[in-house]
Amino acid sequence: MGTYVPNTKEEQRGMLKAIGLASMEELFDAIPKEVKLDAPLDIPKGMSELEVSRKMRKMAGKNMVYDSVFRGCGAYRHYIPAIVKQVTSKEEFITAYTPYQAEISQGILQSIFEYQTMICELTGMQVSNASVYDGASAAAEAVIMSKERKRRKALVSASVNPMIIETIGTYISGTDMELEVIPVKDGLTDIESMKDMLDDDTACVLIQQPNYYGLLEDGDSIGSILADTDIKYIMSCNPISLGIIKTPAEYGVDIAVGEGQPLGIGLSYGGPYLGFMATTDKLMRRLPGRIVGETKDTQGRRAFVLTLQAREQHIRREKASSNICSNQALCAMTAAVYLAAMGREGIAQAATLSMSKAHYLADRLCELDGYELVYKGEFFNEFVTTVNTDVDKVLKTLSDHGILGGYPLEGSNERQLLWCATELNTKEEIDTLVQILKEVS
Amino acid sequence: MKLIFEKGNLNRGLDLMPECDVPVTHVSTGFERKKELNLPHVSETEISRHYTKLVKRTFGVNNGFYPLGSCTMKYNPKINDEIARLPGFSDVHPLQPVHTVQGCLEAYQLADKYLCKITGMDAMDFQPAAGAHGEFTGLKLIWAYHQERNDTKRDKIIVPDSAHGTNPASAAMAGFSVINVPSTAEGFVDVEALRKVVGEDTAGFMLTNPNTIGLFEEHILEITNIIHEAGGLNYYDGANLNAIMGVARPGDMGFDVVHLNLHKTFSTPHGGGGPGSGPVGCKELLVKYLPTPRIIENDGILTFEDKNEKSIGRVKDFYGNFLVVVRALTYMMTLGSEGLKNASENAVLNANYMMHMLKDTFDIPFGNGRCMHEFVMSLEKLKKEKSVSALDFAKALLDYDIHPPTMYFPLIVHEALMVEPTETETKETLDEVIAIYKEVYNKACNDPDAMHKSPTTTPIGRPDEVNAARNPILRY
Numbered sequence: 001m002g003t004y005v006p007n008t009k010e011e012q013r014g015m016l017k018a019i020g021l022a023s024m025e026e027l028f029d030a031i032p033k034e035v036k037l038d039a040p041l042d043i044p045k046g047m048s049e050l051e052v053s054r055k056m057r058k059m060a061g062k063n064m065v066y067d068s069v070f071r072g073c074g075a076y077r078h079y080i081p082a083i084v085k086q087v088t089s090k091e092e093f094i095t096a097y098t099p100y101q102a103e104i105s106q107g108i109l110q111s112i113f114e115y116q117t118m119i120c121e122l123t124g125m126q127v128s129n130a131s132v133y134d135g136a137s138a139a140a141e142a143v144i145m146s147k148e149r150k151r152r153k154a155l156v157s158a159s160v161n162p163m164i165i166e167t168i169g170t171y172i173s174g175t176d177m178e179l180e181v182i183p184v185k186d187g188l189t190d191i192e193s194m195k196d197m198l199d200d201d202t203a204c205v206l207i208q209q210p211n212y213y214g215l216l217e218d219g220d221s222i223g224s225i226l227a228d229t230d231i232k233y234i235m236s237c238n239p240i241s242l243g244i245i246k247t248p249a250e251y252g253v254d255i256a257v258g259e260g261q262p263l264g265i266g267l268s269y270g271g272p273y274l275g276f277m278a279t280t281d282k283l284m285r286r287l288p289g290r291i292v293g294e295t296k297d298t299q300g301r302r303a304f305v306l307t308l309q310a311r312e313q314h315i316r317r318e319k320a321s322s323n324i325c326s327n328q329a330l331c332a333m334t335a336a337v338y339l340a341a342m343g344r345e346g347i348a349q350a351a352t353l354s355m356s357k358a359h360y361l362a363d364r365l366c367e368l369d370g371y372e373l374v375y376k377g378e379f380f381n382e383f384v385t386t387v388n389t390d391v392d393k394v395l396k397t398l399s400d401h402g403i404l405g406g407y408p409l410e411g412s413n414e415r416q417l418l419w420c421a422t423e424l425n426t427k428e429e430i431d432t433l434v435q436i437l438k439e440v441s
Numbered sequence: 442m443k444l445i446f447e448k449g450n451l452n453r454g455l456d457l458m459p460e461c462d463v464p465v466t467h468v469s470t471g472f473e474r475k476k477e478l479n480l481p482h483v484s485e486t487e488i489s490r491h492y493t494k495l496v497k498r499t500f501g502v503n504n505g506f507y508p509l510g511s512c513t514m515k516y517n518p519k520i521n522d523e524i525a526r527l528p529g530f531s532d533v534h535p536l537q538p539v540h541t542v543q544g545c546l547e548a549y550q551l552a553d554k555y556l557c558k559i560t561g562m563d564a565m566d567f568q569p570a571a572g573a574h575g576e577f578t579g580l581k582l583i584w585a586y587h588q589e590r591n592d593t594k595r596d597k598i599i600v601p602d603s604a605h606g607t608n609p610a611s612a613a614m615a616g617f618s619v620i621n622v623p624s625t626a627e628g629f630v631d632v633e634a635l636r637k638v639v640g641e642d643t644a645g646f647m648l649t650n651p652n653t654i655g656l657f658e659e660h661i662l663e664i665t666n667i668i669h670e671a672g673g674l675n676y677y678d679g680a681n682l683n684a685i686m687g688v689a690r691p692g693d694m695g696f697d698v699v700h701l702n703l704h705k706t707f708s709t710p711h712g713g714g715g716p717g718s719g720p721v722g723c724k725e726l727l728v729k730y731l732p733t734p735r736i737i738e739n740d741g742i743l744t745f746e747d748k749n750e751k752s753i754g755r756v757k758d759f760y761g762n763f764l765v766v767v768r769a770l771t772y773m774m775t776l777g778s779e780g781l782k783n784a785s786e787n788a789v790l791n792a793n794y795m796m797h798m799l800k801d802t803f804d805i806p807f808g809n810g811r812c813m814h815e816f817v818m819s820l821e822k823l824k825k826e827k828s829v830s831a832l833d834f835a836k837a838l839l840d841y842d843i844h845p846p847t848m849y850f851p852l853i854v855h856e857a858l859m860v861e862p863t864e865t866e867t868k869e870t871l872d873e874v875i876a877i878y879k880e881v882y883n884k885a886c887n888d889p890d891a892m893h894k895s896p897t898t899t900p901i902g903r904p905d906e907v908n909a910a911r912n913p914i915l916r917y
Binding site: 024041099136314 | 535
């Protein structure tokens with residue numbers, strides 16, 4: 001049996017004696033007999049570290065780690081600089097709690113303050129929080145944040161990742177908010193339909209940039225329609241794309257959110273990831289979650305603290321702007337180290353490389369019979385194609401060659417694949433993929 | 442200390458990306474970023490030293506005693522991290538075909554099985570990313586249950602006044618209104634007051650047990666019965682599960698739904714504020730409402746089931762904070778049935794030992810000399826007589842290089858300090874800390890002014906929090 005209890009049996013007996021007890025059982029005298037377990041837990045016996053390690057490695061070995069990944073759809077495999085993993089493996093960062101005691105938590109607090117600054121830089125927005133769980137919960141929190149007295153309707157584009165739409169639906173079900181989906185036209189938010197849906201009850205419009213199909217939305221037109229209204233403009237964006245693509249602030253957005261995983265966080269089978277949220281000064285006090293601010297200590301030295309806590313659950317209880325406590329602090333630090341390492345040039349390079357590889361991939365795929373782009377709009381690093389034969393067969397063949405192919409879409413896009421490329425995909429890999437597909441029919 | 446933005450030079454940076462080996466595509470006009478992106482311009486050496494400096498200004502469980510009550514800051518075993526870093530877990534895409542991720546799904550399935558046994562629940566769901574997220578999810582199950590029965594007038598969630606702030610916040614977020622029920626002078630739920638507030642509008646009751654005073658609710662079965670008889674459901678906040686593993690189970694106490702904090706009870710590190718993991722467990726009657734997708738076994742293959750009309754829906758984009766669950770599973774496999782019970786026993790033993798050794802010096806208003814895994818001290822007298830508050834006391838402890846207890850919680854205790862030593866501390870550490878607490882207490886009595894000036898040995902002194910909130914500077 002493995003254990004992390006350091007005290008020996010003898011020490012334990014000594015401590016029991018000191019408090020006047022004869023056995024461990026007596027420690028639990030306050031628990032009524034009727035609810036006490038009368039048998040050991042029905043789970044296996046403990047094991048040594050070596051045995052556990054062997055077992056878990058075997059389990060990990062049952063998963064396939066692909067040599068090449070051409071699938072994104074919300075989770076992206078980018079290059080992670082060595083310094084990122086090294087810094088975020090430091091034991092103090094890993095094992096600290098939420099920085100309640102500022103005097104001994106300046107390291108964590110400053111790292112969050114730097115993260116907030118970088119998110120503001122990326123998005124062009126004025127204020128960022130310390131993170132939320134992931135991109136979907138960030139979008140849902142933003143929708144809730146947009147609620148005004150009578151404005152209770154959230155309009156979400158159908159070109160937003162369906163998982164995000166579904167999460168928003170769960171968050172607002174049972175509350176006085178409602179969700180309406182703006183239809184798509186040619187893979188893009190149908191702006192004419194959106195106009196017709198806007199009314200005095202509308203709290204927000206949420207779009208994704210680049211959208212679920214990888215296309216760049218006409219964020220300017222939507223921005224100018226919403227500009228003179230009280231309707232909040234929410235944009236969910238891919239942080240890497242912001243190295244070269246117009247920022248949410250430049251589109252006139254009120255709340256920018258997104259999935260921060262591409263910023264140095266591994267695929268990790270879906271989590272932990274990082275939800276980022278940034279907004280304007282005007283909406284600052286409605287932002288949910290932890291926020292770090294700069295101040296001075298008693299001797300006038302620069303100091304960082306958790307601030308604007310009057311928004312939060314431990315003060316406001318049922319009137320809090322959100323129930324969130326733990327966020328994704330270590331993932332936020334990971335993103336900050338990543339952005340520091342990459343710098344302006346590095347982010348722009350990663351974005352340009354991803355976009356260029358995706359366009360090369362698209363061009364090469366479209367040389368094949370039966371493969372063509374489903375949408376004609378401008379795209380970043382993802383795009384949708386038709387497939388000349390059975391989708392499962394295509395993906396299976398690629399998988400046999402160690403390649404994770406595009407994501408098979410559902411609904412009206414059935415039998416179409418959503419492809420993705422990043423800087424990790426070489427020309428050679430792409431040419432190989434096309435060669436393999438040539439032979440599947 | 443300098444910010445990373447105040448270091449480096451405009452032309453400095455790392456060389457990380459290769460030349461483009463395909464024709465370069467540029468963003469077309471109208472879509473390109475115009476605003477300059479100001480990120481740090483630093484070398485790898487500067488990044489490395491910057492964060493090494495920040496590490497020195499950070500206090501983790503590895504640095505020292507960390508008795509944050511209700512947070513269960515136990516030691517975080519390193520094997521857990523090592524396993525979570527294996528490429529077979531860490532480099533797997535969440536949308537890979539299920540036959541290529543059977544190991545990941547097996548990890549979820551095993552964690553599900555073990556946690557159900559530990560809590561006495563029938564099913565577990567790992568989608569929620571943290572405790573508060575689990576609370577929201579669990580409360581939505583209660584909401585869905587009443588909806589389906591067309592019992593829609595049930596819109597009230599009852600919480601004790603000693604509850605953590607997330608409980609009422611989660612209830613409000615899930616669309617309920619909140620009723621507070623008082624505690625008795627002994628620190629338990631006031632059963633008579635509870636009887637008075639239940640009724641046809643009761644959707645459910647949320648309770649932490651052992652409660653936030655560190656006491657096991659003596660009338661737990663009566664309490665859960667009152668709620669059930671009124672037509673409501675019982676919600677167990679798992680914040681304090683570390684006291685009772687292998688000893689008692691929420692499922693046997695009349696609870697219908699629980700959430701756990703894997704980053705507390707199951708030893709996964711807290712990362713300076715996350716990521717955590719907040720799985721939700723429930724009894725059979727609520728299983729059909731659990732978030733989609735659900736992991737199921739089909740012909741020996743583990744897979745996701747996406748379609749379920751009755752589900753409350755998705756609460757996160759991809760399923761769960763997977764690597765946190767992997768760590769917790771590694772922990773459960775290491776300890777096993779006996780080890781988990783042993784952990785709880787020693788958590789309770791360490792708390793009782795500390796409390797016993799401190800009770801002659803400090804006012805410990807509840808429990809009559811006994812507690813579960815944590816206890817609450819009140820510094821009200823010190824405040825009144827010497828103007829030394831719980832905050833002053835906590836700040837003075839910082840100069841002894843130990844982390845203070847949780848301050849000012851629960852709200853029902855004035856000048857509260859809540860101590861949770863956990864099972865991973867040695868008797869020597871406890872003895873040292875007990876001596877320090879007593880020394881600081883004496884100091885508070887003899888030299889209260891010095892207490893107001895502490896800490897003096899930390900990287901910064903007390904920060905001006907009022908100014909921070911009044912004139913917010915939230916970025917460089």
